[in-house]
Amino acid sequence: MTAAISGVGMHPFGRFPDRSVTDLGVTAVRAALTETGDAPIDAAFCGTAYAGVAAGHKVLDAIGRTGIPIVDVEAGCASGAAALALAVDAVESARRERVLAFGIEKMPKGMIRSTFFEPWREQAGLAATPATFALRAQLLLRDTGLTKHDLAHVVVANRARGVHNPDAMYRSDTTVEEVLASRVVCEPLHLHMLCSPNEGAAAVVVERSGAVDVLAATLGSHLPGNVLSEATPLAGLVDDSIPPPTTLVAYEAYEAAGVGPGDLDLVECQDTDAARQLISIAELGLCERGDLAAWVAGSARVPVNVSGGLLSKGEPLGASALGQVVELVHQLRGAAGDRQVADARVGLAHTVGRGANASVIILRRS
Amino acid sequence: MTTTELHEGLVALVDGEPRLVAGYSPTSKRFHFPRADVCPYSGAADVESRHLSPTGTLWTWTAVTAAPPSYSGPVPYGFGVVELPEGIRVVTRITESNPDALRAGQPMVLVLDTVATEDGERSIYAFAPA
Numbered sequence: 291m292t293a294a295i296s297g298v299g300m301h302p303f304g305r306f307p308d309r310s311v312t313d314l315g316v317t318a319v320r321a322a323l324t325e326t327g328d329a330p331i332d333a334a335f336c337g338t339a340y341a342g343v344a345a346g347h348k349v350l351d352a353i354g355r356t357g358i359p360i361v362d363v364e365a366g367c368a369s370g371a372a373a374l375a376l377a378v379d380a381v382e383s384a385r386r387e388r389v390l391a392f393g394i395e396k397m398p399k400g401m402i403r404s405t406f407f408e409p410w411r412e413q414a415g416l417a418a419t420p421a422t423f424a425l426r427a428q429l430l431l432r433d434t435g436l437t438k439h440d441l442a443h444v445v446v447a448n449r450a451r452g453v454h455n456p457d458a459m460y461r462s463d464t465t466v467e468e469v470l471a472s473r474v475v476c477e478p479l480h481l482h483m484l485c486s487p488n489e490g491a492a493a494v495v496v497e498r499s500g501a502v503d504v505l506a507a508t509l510g511s512h513l514p515g516n517v518l519s520e521a522t523p524l525a526g527l528v529d530d531s532i533p534p535p536t537t538l539v540a541y542e543a544y545e546a547a548g549v550g551p552g553d554l555d556l557v558e559c560q561d562t563d564a565a566r567q568l569i570s571i572a573e574l575g576l577c578e579r580g581d582l583a584a585w586v587a588g589s590a591r592v593p594v595n596v597s598g599g600l601l602s603k604g605e606p607l608g609a610s611a612l613g614q615v616v617e618l619v620h621q622l623r624g625a626a627g628d629r630q631v632a633d634a635r636v637g638l639a640h641t642v643g644r645g646a647n648a649s650v651i652i653l654r655r656s
Numbered sequence: 657m658t659t660t661e662l663h664e665g666l667v668a669l670v671d672g673e674p675r676l677v678a679g680y681s682p683t684s685k686r687f688h689f690p691r692a693d694v695c696p697y698s699g700a701a702d703v704e705s706r707h708l709s710p711t712g713t714l715w716t717w718t719a720v721t722a723a724p725p726s727y728s729g730p731v732p733y734g735f736g737v738v739e740l741p742e743g744i745r746v747v748t749r750i751t752e753s754n755p756d757a758l759r760a761g762q763p764m765v766l767v768l769d770t771v772a773t774e775d776g777e778r779s780i781y782a783f784a785p786a
Contacts, residue, residue, distance in 0.1 A: 400725070401722070401724050401725060403725040403726075408663075409726060410662050410663040411663075412724065412725055412726035412727060413662060413726055413727060413728070413729075413771060413773050413778070414662055414663070414727075414729075414749065414771060414780045415720060415724065415727045415729055415733055415735065415749055415771065416735075416747060416748075416749070417724060417725075417726075417727075418720045418724035418727075418735065419724075420720075421718055421720045421724075421735045424718035425716045425717070425718055425735075425736060425737060428716050428717070428718060429716050432760065473721075474721060475721060475722070476718040476719060476720055476721065476735075477718050477719055477755040478718075514696040514697050515686075515696075515697065517737055517745040517746075517747060518716075518737070522747075523747070524689055524690060524746065524747045525678075525687075525688060525689035525690075525744050525745060525746045525747065526744070526745050527686065527743060527744065527745065528739055528743045528744065528745055529743075
């Protein structure tokens with residue numbers, strides 16, 4: 291039996307100084323439960339990296355205490371995907387009938403700080419998140435002949451999509467010139483090539499039947515040795531053949547789903563920075579790394595980040611993956627309005643982050 | 657080292673010169689850094705301490721332009737990955753903070769850098785253009 295999604299809800303992504311992270315979650319969860327006619331749920335998983343102890347419980351307090359198990363789940367950028375994977379497992383095993391998976395986050399301001407790092411590494415300057423992004427970006431440009439203009443073009447394309455997304459933080463167009471005029475954060479990445487950590491929530495109800503089937507909800511980590519893996523080690527091997535976490539998980543998902551990269555009608559992938567989107571496209575098997583320049587120039591076979599991506603939405607860690615899923619569900623229902631991809635039947639959502647934690651979710655219109 | 661190390665065990669002095677202390681596992685025949693009790697490749701607990709070569713080549717680099725959380729050292733500072741002959745790539749501070757002044761494959765040499773912390777100045781490994 292394949293689990294299905296019967297209800298979705300969102301709180302927009304952005305900055306909401308007058309709302310608590312609990313408030314954000316309540317909005318999203320209420321919207322998802324409303325779609326299912328408030329049918330009773332028998333378990334809940336809450337994805338969050340920063341919301342603290344009993345984060346999920348505080349949200350469900352506002353909905354009603356029923357004694358069901360509520361478990362908070364942390365898997366970095368894939369926290370929401372992990373919550374969904376647990377919900378899917380519970381329903382497919384027939385242990386639960388109807389499970390809520392939601393993600394909530396109110397990111398602290400400033401450069402992302404993670405208890406992942408030992409204090410000495412932070413003090414040494416060896417824990418700066420955008421710096422690692424920049425190293426991957428530099429390698430990408432060197433290997434592929436892509437340029438900063440191409441990275442800026444990715445931002446322009448995603449932001450143009452975000453104009454049509456009422457749940458996105460940035461809803462205005464930008465230009466290559468504006469992106470390149472923004473200050474350099476860590477060469478080659480300029481400020482506007484990086485997404486903004488922010489706040490938001492998303493929720494999904496999983497049960498045995500619904501408008502959208504979950505063909506795969508896979509999680510995975512990494513093999514040892516890739517020095518630029520999302521596990522951010524201090525060393526690795528001189529070996530460029532080690533599959534990255536995204537690729538490991540994607541191929542497991544494709545096999546579980548019985549689909550390949552060529553069967554996808556749309557993809558929501560990790561775009562924490564513009565280079566990361568292109569890296570994701572290659573690691574997911576949508577395009578060879580060597581063909582990325584052609585992809586950017588317009589030969590893209592499948593629409594990527596029609597929601598506007600994290601570059602438009604911002605990134606509230608616990609909510610990101612489920613925000614992608616909510617977008618896919620609207621698309622697969624044919625209810626995505628101005629963002630609608632024609633005849634969308636199969637979609638993929640991808641996140642990857644520190645852990646390493648990678649997730650690939652494949653959905654199909656029922 | 658006249659300045660206290662930021663973190664013990666990363667660097668050893670050999671004839672007065674710094675060397676990174678790696679772990680080596682005869683089972684996997686691979687080096688890892690920092691030295692761990694168990695080899696991340698083989699899972700074997702047969703890890704020996706080995707000193708890595710002090711010279712290598714620059715693989716990838718950038719400069720950090722804003723102080724990250726808990727960092728009180730100078731800004732901007734160079735940051736990147738150096739490849740060493742032992743088949744290992746090491747993440748490191750780089751003493752050159754202008755990315756345009758560096759090139760792929762550039763010869764690099766291990767040095768000791770200094771960062772300010774709440775407890776005073778501390779030494780940390782870095783690589784410099786050779």
